[in-house]
Amino acid sequence: MSFLTMTHLEKIFGQNRVVKDFSLSVEKGEFISLLGPSGCGKTTVLRMVAGFESPSAGGITIDGKDVTGLKANSRNIGMMFQAYALFPNMTVADNVAFGLKVKGAPKAERDARVAEMLALIGLADLGGRFPFQLSGGQQQRVALARALAPRPSVLLLDEPLSALDAKVRVSLRNQIRQIQQELGITTIFVTHDQEEAMSISDRIVVMNGGVADQVGAPFEIYNRPRTRFVANFVGTLNTFEVEVADPASGRVMLAGQGLTLPDAPLAARAGETLSVALRPEALRLGRLPDAEALLTAKVTDVHFMGSVIRLKADLAGAAVSLDTFNRPDTPPPVVGSEVEVSLSGRDFILLQA
Amino acid sequence: MPKQPGGQRLRLPLEWLGILPFMIFAVLFLILPTMKIVIGAFQTADGSFTLQNLIDLNTDSIRSAYWTSLKLSFVTALLGCAIGFAMAAAVVFGGLPKGVRNPLVTFSGVASNFAGVPLAFAFIATLGPVGLVTVWLRTEFGINLRAMGFNLLSFWGLVITYLFFQIPLMILIIIPALDGLKREWREAAAVLGATGAQYWRMVALPILFPSLLGTFALLFANAFGAVATAFALTGPQLNIVPIKLFAQIRGDVLGNPNLGYALAFGMIVITALANFLYIWLRVRSERWLK
Structure with missing residues (x-):
């Protein structure tokens, strides 16, 4: 059985059907990219998995458990946002410890996990800094550490690289992929950048008008596009x-x-x-x-x-x-x-x- | 330094010209009067130096006036902040229809400047001894506000009246600060497992703290210096500093202008202390900002 399943998901905002009959099964440890132009519904799918939006129809399960009606704070999910979303009033270490703190983890456990996470992202010496004292790339790495610290079952990445310059973007996407493989965490990555999606994904879901036009490995999507839209959008x-x-x-x-x-x-x-x-x-x-x-x-x-x-x-x-x-x-x-x-x-x- | 041949032409600093009216206004109506007050507080009627004016502040009546003014300012600032914050939060986060926000902001803009005789009259006409609401409650529901101890011409009457402009002022100032709370912060906290209360306690309120503190200081100063509403509502009978000061400097034959300057000097000191406290706390709470 797949680790994360989305079955016949629909989302309607007013008169607008943003997501239409979207189904996807993701295996444990798999890295899936939702790729598509603005307004294709990829972020809405991600937000439904996170628990920020309720599906108008359909269901979501994680590790066999139906989470469709659960609030975001009960889903054990980690998420990176486009605009970093680090808490500006907290140091890097406090940001990383936040998820463990709200869950009542003892201080010794929090400190050890923070040190482990900061070492993982290569910022072990910057725990005492505030977000404004970091570059964009460093902030996003801290956001990754913060998302991973509470050991989430699924990692959601909402265009986390789009605010960064080209060089940092490539280096960070490689780092994200390396850490994802190291931890074996099931990951969904939303992007409109085909090169980004093709370079780090196990599979890509190309979305168009609220539906999944094609699901497949990057090689398959690029070389055997099933629709004219996929062929035009990718490459x-x-x-x-x-x-x-x-x-x-x-x-x-x-x-x-x-x-x-x-x-x-x-x-x-x-x-x-x-x-x-x-x-x-x-x-x-x-x-x-x-x-x-x-x-x-x-x-x-x-x-x-x-x-x-x-x-x-x-x-x-x-x-x-x-x-x-x-x-x-x-x-x-x-x-x-x-x-x-x-x-x-x-x-x-x-x-x- | 040797003079350069030909010399440099004196350039008129035109870039300062725009703020010249403001500078003239500030010098004439803020800096010079403040200097006059500070100097006058240390002078006798014939202009010689004295500390007697400050010593004269230490009377039961004046101490009581300062205490009442401090209490009034503190209570109205605190209630204004709490109620105004709740209303602003309801508009920004509470899921109220978008149509509520603009009328509320417009009303707040008007109400925050509604003071003096019109405001006093409005409250006397509604909550005074024969005010509309007072009479309506008594005749329709048998609720006698006066018998229950409420008197508009008292400390708590003044508190309610001041809140009419304190709450809107809070709403006007805090709405932009609430708008500045990013949705991603709330969502990041939620996805990390935080409840709504934990988000507010650990993220939103610490971020808002400087704004709340600044608004509290502003509301405190706003109430501390308000004289027109208090005087129009209670006349000289309520013992607060601005009314005492008004009595000393209005030219009454019984007045003592230099004691008035000392009273004003005391107000400046209290306002300055409040501002220093505010700046100190703000710097501490904003160490995470650039």
Whole structure:
């Protein structure tokens, strides 16, 4: 049985159904990300798990116990907030000890746990400081220590990295993942940042309009998006219209060249057009031996991003992005030049809804 | 220092021009009068130095006036803070309809400045010996306020009257402070296992403490210096410092202006002490702020 279950959750605010028939089972120790644009309902789901919002319908269980009607202070949950939410009138140590103090833990136990938690987050020497004396990253690490100190059964992370600068964000997300794996704590992470979600999650729930569009491992979500929304939201996508040649074998035509899609048999008749997509890295510069089709593209823009160079180009009547690795001995193509692009049918994503 | 060739042109500090009217006003009506009071408290009628005015404060009547003023200020500040806080909290956190807040704030803005003769008249007309409420309670319910010991022209009558402007003043000042309590603090406390009472005791009230303290000091000073309402309500019969002071400096032939200055000097000292206490406590309680 799953450790945390959400079954047919609904949330209605006035006339607005923010969450619609949302179900999810999370295993013990799993790291799940709820990913989606603003207003998709991901934070509302998290707040229902925390106990800050009551579901309009459906139920939530944690470790087999129905917590749907329980107040937030009876659920044994830890939570990190976007805006840190450290208590400004308390020192770092007092913040971390707060959860244990309200539960009546003896001072010796509190002190030992605070020391353990501060060591875990690498701030052992800062227990006597007040939150305003810490950087944003340090404050959020203290918030993590505070959330973990009472040994919660579930950890909820409500966009905890979005207020931090890029470098701190990457370092803290790695630290969160490392601590989560070390403690084996079941974690739900809300974010609108796909890179963040893909880099630290066991599974991702892509949400759209209050429903879970797709649930899967990051590799699966990125490479096999089930809906057009997921395909567009996660990563950059180039879309093409192809003409079906042979539905049974998955054969299609693009700019007069034949390609075999991996989703055969196709649910279309010969002569019909289908929408397909390719990730930028699946459009490969040059004439490659394993390519099924070779097209010529005109470069319209070049973005040097360090290890990767992203080109914008006109290809088969579509404006596309293609990525190529930087090689110190090979300068990138110049704007206006024509380049050969190799394609393989197996890389195409067939877009459905 | 050798003078630089050509010299520097004297620049008119235009950036100070905007606050010039305020500075003139403050000097004319705050600093100079205060200096006159302080100096006058140590002078005889002919201008020579004396401590007699301060010694003369140590009479039964004046000691009693200070004690009554302190009690009145303390009680009205305390009740004003408690009741005003409860009302503001009900509006901000109590789930009342949003339509309640604006009328309450508007009313508070008006009521906090409602003092003097109009306020005294309003209370005499409602809670005076033949006031509307007094008569209504007596005729409809047989409740005789006077027989129960209530007298509007007394200490507690003055307390009730002062509360009419003290409570709204508290509401006006504390609502922004309550708005400043972040929802995340309450939620973080709850998810860590705290009850509502624990959140208020350990997080919200310590954060609000400087604001509460500041408002208490303001309400105390507001009541301590109020003379118009007290005089309009009770005339010279209530023995509080502002009325005694008023009697000394109004130009009455029996008055002693220098004793009046000494009385005012005493009020300045008490207000200053209250403010120093407030600043000291505030610095202690705000050590967690930048």
